Amino acid sequence: MNIQIRYFTKSRKGNTKKIADTLSSNLKIESHSINSNLKEEVDILFLLNAMYANNIDKKVANFISTNKDKIKLLVNICTSCSGRSTYSRIKKCAIENKVNIATEDKVIIGQWLFFNKNRPNEKDLSLAVNFAKEIINKYSK
Numbered sequence: 640m641n642i643q644i645r646y647f648t649k650s651r652k653g654n655t656k657k658i659a660d661t662l663s664s665n666l667k668i669e670s671h672s673i674n675s676n677l678k679e680e681v682d683i684l685f686l687l688n689a690m691y692a693n694n695i696d697k698k699v700a701n702f703i704s705t706n707k708d709k710i711k712l713l714v715n716i717c718t719s720c721s722g723r724s725t726y727s728r729i730k731k732c733a734i735e736n737k738v739n740i741a742t743e744d745k746v747i748i749g750q751w752l753f754f755n756k757n758r759p760n761e762k763d764l765s766l767a768v769n770f771a772k773e774i775i776n777k778y779s780k
């Protein structure tokens with residue numbers, strides 16, 4: 640089973656990268672930024688992204704469209720300071736590109752300016768790891 644992690648991070652805190660690195664070390668899967676396109680077909684792609692101005696960054700949407708033929712299942716893991724998910728934005732993009740997206744998604748609280756200081760914390764990060772493990776367990780059967 641080919642499982643990969645891609646992330647896009649923008650704020651100086653690098654919250655999305657922090658989550659991606661934690662997943663990478665716990666799941667023993669390499670993690671790369673979305674600058675790195677998929678080289679082969681991927682069974683499960685964890686796409687880690689964040690909410691900016693109530694939307695996803697265009698680069699995340701471009702990544703989905705560029706790599707659409709290689710993604711068998713897209714799983715959204717995102718971070719925001721409000722706790723709102725980017726799922727609807729990612730799903731819209733997945734549908735437009737005929738990419739299969741899991742119904743499950745995970746939002747991890749992230750620090751922004753003076754909101755949510757020091758988050759994601761250890762507890763937040765372990766929520767992301769548990770979510771990813773559940774997904775792998777479910778979809779690798």
Ligand SMILES: Cc1cc2nc3c(=O)[nH]c(=O)nc-3n(C[C@H](O)[C@H](O)[C@H](O)COP(=O)(O)O)c2cc1C
Nearest residue numbers: 648649650653654655689692693719720721749751
């Ligand atoms: C320019 C900018 C705009 C943001 N807009 C929102 C927003 O509309 N809603 C929200 O919940 N969080 C918003 N945030 C907070 C980010 O989603 C949050 O800090 C996230 O963890 C950032 O991830 P990153 O460090 O990987 O870029 C914004 C952050 C930045 C930098």
